[in-house]
Amino acid sequence: MSNPIDIKVISKLAEILDKTNLSELAYEDEGLKIKLSRQGGVPVPPVFTPAPAPVATPSAAPVAVSARVEESGASADADYTNNPNAVKSPMVGVVYLSSNPNTPNYVNVGDTVAQGDTVCLIEAMKTFNPVKAHKGGRVSKILVEAGDPVEYGEPLIVIE
Numbered sequence: 100m101s102n103p104i105d106i107k108v109i110s111k112l113a114e115i116l117d118k119t120n121l122s123e124l125a126y127e128d129e130g131l132k133i134k135l136s137r138q139g140g141v142p143v144p145p146v147f148t149p150a151p152a153p154v155a156t157p158s159a160a161p162v163a164v165s166a167r168v169e170e171s172g173a174s175a176d177a178d179y180t181n182n183p184n185a186v187k188s189p190m191v192g193v194v195y196l197s198s199n200p201n202t203p204n205y206v207n208v209g210d211t212v213a214q215g216d217t218v219c220l221i222e223a224m225k226t227f228n229p230v231k232a233h234k235g236g237r238v239s240k241i242l243v244e245a246g247d248p249v250e251y252g253e254p255l256i257v258i259e
Contacts, residue, residue: 109133119191119250179242185254186233192223194230194255196245206256210238218256221249232258 112126112135123136179185188194196204196219206218217229218238240257243249 109135121191179240179254179257180252182254182257184234184236184239184257184259185242186218186230186256186258188221188249188251188253188255189230190221190223190228191250192221192228192248194243194245194247194249195220195222195227196241196243198227206238206241208238208241212236212238212258219243230255234258 108126108128112124112133115121115124123134125135126133196206198205198220205220206212206216212218212232213235214232216232218232219230220227221230222228236258238256239259241255242257243253243255249255
């Protein structure tokens with residue numbers, strides 16, 4: 100095998116697998132593919148296989164663009180988990196604030212949205228799922244950046 104196996108990476112992936120209660124987690128970097136999975140609540144030993152060489156092809160997936168915005172004076176450390184105004188992630192995945200890097204974000208701080216408007220996308224299993232506003236109002240905070248991994252129930256956007 101041409102790539103040395105980094106035990107720290109495997110440990111971190113196992114920790115993520117355990118914390119998120121996922122049944123499977125895959126990681127690929129520089130020709131090394133690591134896949135961790137569990138069956139019946141009993142962890143299965145990790146499987147290591149060399150990944151095929153990356154091929155430069157255009158991707159339909161949006162590219163991560165930094166877009167974290169908050170009102171001036173707002174605390175980035177505030178907890179919005181139980182805030183009824185927060186739009187929460189309906190699934191584990193990667194959040195995108197626009198449909199592709201060349202289009203504007205679905206919403207920005209200060210925008211007015213109606214119930215049912217798309218406010219962002221969550222990519223899960225190579226499928227882009229729209230996240231809709233649960234109520235109408237003004238967007239007061241965007242709590243994530245494009246490309247951030249998110250968990251089920253994680254607050255994404257606050258609508259006042």
